[in-house]
Structures are given as structure tokens and as C-alpha cells.
Amino acid sequence: MQIRKALLFLFILVGYTNCHAQDNEITATEKRDRINGIYEVVNYVEKQQNYTEFKKTLQLKKEPAILLTNLKKLKVGVSETGHGYVIHMVFNKANTIAFKELTYKNLKKPLAIVVDGKIIIAPIVNSPIEHGKLEITGGFSLEEANTIADNISKEHK
Numbered sequence: 632m633q634i635r636k637a638l639l640f641l642f643i644l645v646g647y648t649n650c651h652a653q654d655n656e657i658t659a660t661e662k663r664d665r666i667n668g669i670y671e672v673v674n675y676v677e678k679q680q681n682y683t684e685f686k687k688t689l690q691l692k693k694e695p696a697i698l699l700t701n702l703k704k705l706k707v708g709v710s711e712t713g714h715g716y717v718i719h720m721v722f723n724k725a726n727t728i729a730f731k732e733l734t735y736k737n738l739k740k741p742l743a744i745v746v747d748g749k750i751i752i753a754p755i756v757n758s759p760i761e762h763g764k765l766e767i768t769g770g771f772s773l774e775e776a777n778t779i780a781d782n783i784s785k786e787h788k
Contacts, residue, residue: 668695
């Protein structure tokens, strides 16, 4: 199987952490208004864990690295492997370079996508995304992929 470089966000389950946020960070459980966007995760422990618990314990930077309003395209598609569905996202030209730098900086780390103050997904960056086109994978059902895409598209529209 050939995986297209720069188009893959690998969605995996990672660990539980009980760390405290620093001044420039927020945890997923804090009741703060957050701008919809993609946030750097500043702390987590890599272990197999219940994904819901993992999301509750993520520490995020206070401000998003990329705003979701900067998406050019968002759609659900069938995985290249034929097993499950994926979410395709394409950023506008202005944010392609910023997203490339963000993915280089966060290789093998999660990035959190926040909509309406909630982390809707926190995929692991599997490879640098150089052209502003990415694919979030995770063996999603069609319903799961559509729900994630619908949440992201709230801000995108």
C-alpha cells in the first residue's frame, strides 16, 4: 500500500496525563472560551488509553496555531485501504506555510481541533504536511467521519 506523503494525519489513541497547565496553556477540562481552530498540544503521555479520557486531559496552548476559517475545502471520503472513512481538509494558500511549519514542529505529537470550546479530535501528526492538504484517518465509520466533518464545518462555512 502506498501512502501519499504530506496527506496523512494518523489518528491514534494516546495516553492519559494528569499535569497542570502553565500560564500559556489550557487543559481540555478548563471552562475557557476558545477560538475555533487547531491547537498545539503541549503535554500528554503516550499510552494506550480510552480516547475520551485522553481528550479530557490534553494541555493546549491558549491560542490556536491555525484558525478553521482558513480551510478551503473539507469533505469525507473512503480510506485508501478501503477500511473506514477519512476526513480531507485543504487550507487556503495563506495558511499552507504556517500549517507546514506546525506539522514539522509537532511530528509524532497530537494537534487538537477545537470547535465551540470542545476538542472534537486530536490526531497525531504522522508526517509533515507540506502542501496544505491533509487526511485524518482512524478507521472511522461514515457516521463518525461525518460528525467530525460537520463539527469542523460549523466554523468553516
